[in-house]
Amino acid sequence: MSHVQNRLAATASRIASVSPAYLKSFPPKEAFAPKPSSSQSDPSVEQKPHFFDAETWASLQPPPPTSLTAFAYRIGLGKLVSSPDPILQACTHPSFLPLHQKHYPHHSRPAANERLAVLGNSLMGLFATEYVNSTYPYLPTRVMKAAVSAYVGPTTCATIAKEMGATPLLRWNRVSNTPTRPAVLHQDAMSSIPRALVALVYQHSSLLTARTFVHKFFLSREIDLRNMIKFRDPKKALLDTVAKFGRERPVSRLLRETGRLSNSPVYVVGVYSGADKLGEGFGSSLKMAEFRAAEDALLRLYLARQPPHLVQLPTSTFPNKTGSIFKAQGGGSLYVPVQLGDAEIKYGAADKTGLRSPGARSVASFEED
Amino acid sequence: MAAKLATRPLLRAQLTSRPANGHVAFIPQVRKLVFEYCNKWPSSANTRTFLLNHLEEVARANPHVEIVVKQRTYREPIVRGLYSQYLSAHTLVYVLRPDPATTVNNRDKVIPLNGFEVTGIQKKVQLLLDASGERIKPLKRRTVESTTEAARGIWSGLHVDEPFKI
Numbered sequence: 001m002s003h004v005q006n007r008l009a010a011t012a013s014r015i016a017s018v019s020p021a022y023l024k025s026f027p028p029k030e031a032f033a034p035k036p037s038s039s040q041s042d043p044s045v046e047q048k049p050h051f052f053d054a055e056t057w058a059s060l061q062p063p064p065p066t067s068l069t070a071f072a073y074r075i076g077l078g079k080l081v082s083s084p085d086p087i088l089q090a091c092t093h094p095s096f097l098p099l100h101q102k103h104y105p106h107h108s109r110p111a112a113n114e115r116l117a118v119l120g121n122s123l124m125g126l127f128a129t130e131y132v133n134s135t136y137p138y139l140p141t142r143v144m145k146a147a148v149s150a151y152v153g154p155t156t157c158a159t160i161a162k163e164m165g166a167t168p169l170l171r172w173n174r175v176s177n178t179p180t181r182p183a184v185l186h187q188d189a190m191s192s193i194p195r196a197l198v199a200l201v202y203q204h205s206s207l208l209t210a211r212t213f214v215h216k217f218f219l220s221r222e223i224d225l226r227n228m229i230k231f232r233d234p235k236k237a238l239l240d241t242v243a244k245f246g247r248e249r250p251v252s253r254l255l256r257e258t259g260r261l262s263n264s265p266v267y268v269v270g271v272y273s274g275a276d277k278l279g280e281g282f283g284s285s286l287k288m289a290e291f292r293a294a295e296d297a298l299l300r301l302y303l304a305r306q307p308p309h310l311v312q313l314p315t316s317t318f319p320n321k322t323g324s325i326f327k328a329q330g331g332g333s334l335y336v337p338v339q340l341g342d343a344e345i346k347y348g349a350a351d352k353t354g355l356r357s358p359g360a361r362s363v364a365s366f367e368e369d
Numbered sequence: 370m371a372a373k374l375a376t377r378p379l380l381r382a383q384l385t386s387r388p389a390n391g392h393v394a395f396i397p398q399v400r401k402l403v404f405e406y407c408n409k410w411p412s413s414a415n416t417r418t419f420l421l422n423h424l425e426e427v428a429r430a431n432p433h434v435e436i437v438v439k440q441r442t443y444r445e446p447i448v449r450g451l452y453s454q455y456l457s458a459h460t461l462v463y464v465l466r467p468d469p470a471t472t473v474n475n476r477d478k479v480i481p482l483n484g485f486e487v488t489g490i491q492k493k494v495q496l497l498l499d500a501s502g503e504r505i506k507p508l509k510r511r512t513v514e515s516t517t518e519a520a521r522g523i524w525s526g527l528h529v530d531e532p533f534k535i
Binding site: 009012019021064066067069070073074075076078146149150151155159162163164165167215216217218220221222224227228230256258266268282 | 378379381382383384385386387388389390392393394396397398400401432433434435437452453454475516527528532
């Protein structure tokens with residue numbers, strides 16, 4: 001499928017389609033031009049022009065309740081709520097409210113998912129962080145944050161919402177970038193739906209049920225952790241890390257080589273701390289092989305993974321009951337805190353991450369004093 | 370002064386996860402079935418029998434599917450299955466742009482029901498319920514692609530006890 005066909009299909013999927021079975025009257029009254037009354041039959045009086053945009057009207061109609069119920073069953077929440085109204089709330093983005101207010105000022109304001117999305121986002125962040133921390137105790141902080149973003153970030157949330165089949169259920173309005181507020185794109189609106197659903201599960205059931213929901217749909221997906229770990233100087237980093245663990249200095253040793261004087265040599269270098277081999281790397285030059293060996297050693301440490309049946313999650317201490325988690329008694333399975341690795345080393349003496357250096361003007365004024 | 374970064378930075382668009390539908394939880398991709406029949410022509414007779422006698426139990430057994438019945442006079446009967454948008458789990462690299470061959474955008478499968486008996490119609494409906502919405506791909510010519518590393522590792526001539534000597 002070419003790029004053009006893809007875009008056409010994507011745009012077509014976003015255009016709302018309305019089922020007339022659940023409408024009060026179809027065609028809608030707004031579609032018809034108003035009848036000119038006797039006072040307005042005078043040709044000198046200007047008639048008010050009548051506009052009707054079918055696309056806008058379609059995007060204002062709520063999805064049929066059958067589609068909301070079917071959606072709830074598809075994600076295993078069929079028995080969670082008794083009516084499809086909370087699901088409709090979860091699928092309504094706050095950008096929809098001004099549009100609705102403009103066209104139907106006399107109707108009651110529909111419920112939006114802003115608060116639910118915020119609550120769900122916090123919960124998802126909690127569950128993803130504790131999972132990544134317990135599964136990879138030696139992962140560097142930057143990588144851990146990136147992994148959490150990969151698991152429950154906006155792009156993934158939007159993708160998951162599409163896979164769940166929430167595209168025709170979303171009620172939103174596209175908003176362009178203004179100086180006061182950022183733009184609202186389809187991805188932003190779609191990503192609010194899974195967050196709102198997590199909050200819904202938490203509100204109608206317990207925290208642990210919400211955790212199971214997040215584990216099933218978000219944390220069961222595959223992320224590429226190796227690509228997130230970037231090395232600037234793995235030899236130096238390995239030196240510092242080995243020193244931190246109190247082992248002997250790492251030494252690189254050439255294990256195998258072939259074709260040294262040809263145009264395609266291959267060297268296999270191992271990095272050793274005493275008698276223990278920490279890592280191995282190959283390359284077409286000795287330096288390249290040594291670099292890869294140090295990289296391999298560090299990756300073996302950072303990506304050390306706790307087996308799934310031994311992963312201990314702090315939220316297991318919460319009781320598995322409905323109601324306030326602060327008041328509920330009992331529950332809480334045996335929890336043994338996992339040993340968090342202290343392998344992270346920082347490059348250089350002063351870490352400049354996030355630090356803003358002063359501008360030229362302030363430096364000049366300081367020097368004057 | 371901040372040191373010049375020797376590594377490529379992490380791009381926010383790269384921070385995604387690959388789909389794993391079915392590994393832990395399974396989300397059925399079919400979301401809607403639309404039956405269109407004619408009340409007058411005899412080609413829709415079996416479809417009408419199916420709709421009257423068997424459709425309700427199909428709907429009860431599949432609460433995740435929205436079922437719509439429409440009348441379409443003087444036309445052959447059809448059943449249309451509508452599917453969610455997703456990315457195939459076999460995508461190897463989904464970094465910044467998805468592979469168009471494996472992205473499915475709200476596809477639908479349409480099956481004409483004229484010429485089928487009621488049991489045949491049941492089978493076609495079950496086919497739609499089991500489908501993923503992906504285009505039918507011939508699997509004979511495709512090479513095996515895996516998203517995970519080899520379990521036993523790739524053979525290396527330098528990691529054997531006796532390396533080959535010319």
